[in-house]
Amino acid sequence: MARISLMMAIPVVVFSGFVGLALVGMGRDDPESLPSAREGKAAPSVALSDFPGKESFDDATLRDGTVKLVNYWASWCGPCRAEHPSLTALSEEGVPIYGVNYKDQLANAQSFLEELGDPYAGVGRDEQGRMALDWGLYGVPETYVIDGDGTVVLRFAGPITSRVLEETIRPAMERAAQ
Numbered sequence: 171m172a173r174i175s176l177m178m179a180i181p182v183v184v185f186s187g188f189v190g191l192a193l194v195g196m197g198r199d200d201p202e203s204l205p206s207a208r209e210g211k212a213a214p215s216v217a218l219s220d221f222p223g224k225e226s227f228d229d230a231t232l233r234d235g236t237v238k239l240v241n242y243w244a245s246w247c248g249p250c251r252a253e254h255p256s257l258t259a260l261s262e263e264g265v266p267i268y269g270v271n272y273k274d275q276l277a278n279a280q281s282f283l284e285e286l287g288d289p290y291a292g293v294g295r296d297e298q299g300r301m302a303l304d305w306g307l308y309g310v311p312e313t314y315v316i317d318g319d320g321t322v323v324l325r326f327a328g329p330i331t332s333r334v335l336e337e338t339i340r341p342a343m344e345r346a347a348q
Contacts, residue, residue, distance in 0.1 A: 208322040213240070213314070214304040218270065218294025221279070227268045227292030233320035237346040238266040239339075240314040241290075242302060244274040245282035247310045253329035254286045260335070261289035265343070269293035272302055272310050315339065317346035 208214070213232050220226055232238070241257060243250040261267055269290035271279045276295070283293075296302055305314070308327045315324040324342035326334065 208306050208314070208325055211322060213316055213320045213322050214301070216294070217296075217301050217304075219297055221271060221293045221295050222276070223280075224288070224290070225292045226294045229320070231268065231292060232316050233318070235318040236266060237318060237343050238268060238291075238316050239343075240268050240270065240305075240316060242270045242272045242296075242305075242307055242310045242312045244272045244310050245278040246274065249329035250311045251282075251286070253311050253331070254289070256330040256332065256335050257289040258287055260339075261291075266291040270301065271295045272307070273297065273299050313339070315342040315346055321346075 213229075216228050216232065218226065232240070239257075239260070257267055267290050269292070271293060273296070279295070283290075299307075306325070311329050313326045313330060314322050315326075317323050323346040324338070326338055326342075328334070330339060
């Protein structure tokens with residue numbers, strides 16, 4: 171009887187492992203979403219540089235009793251430009267949105283807001299990306315729904331389109347208000 175070499179079994183075991191990981195990944199509720207360790211926990215500290223001519227925000231702002239959004243953005247980010255009309259619409263509805271300008275040149279960021287409008291109740295600069303690390307940022311744009319106690323209810327990576335607004339952001343804001 172022929173013996174099977176251990177070396178011949180290794181590719182089968184490795185392939186089976188990859189298949190198992192793929193099956194687990196496909197079984198998630200939303201395979202497109204990126205997991206967040208921040209959801210359900212207190213929002214990390216706010217440590218921003220001033221954005222000249224704009225109102226800033228701090229830790230107390232995130233715990234002021236109202237539902238709000240924290241939006242990371244940059245002038246060099248194409249999807250940030252695409253989501254800007256959705257942020258403007260939310261702002262016009264009275265939703266407080268706090269902007270974090272991420273690793274951007276001040277003049278470019280100012281031009282971006284002058285051109286597209288300023289939907290932010292407060293905005294600051296994270297020039298080195300240190301605050302972003304604490305928040306678990308994957309990239310811009312990224313938006314966090316924060317409840318009145320300062321707890322992160324949702325982290326959404328990517329541009330807020332009208333579909334995302336209706337199917338993801340608004341339901342999270344409703345949950346945060348309860």
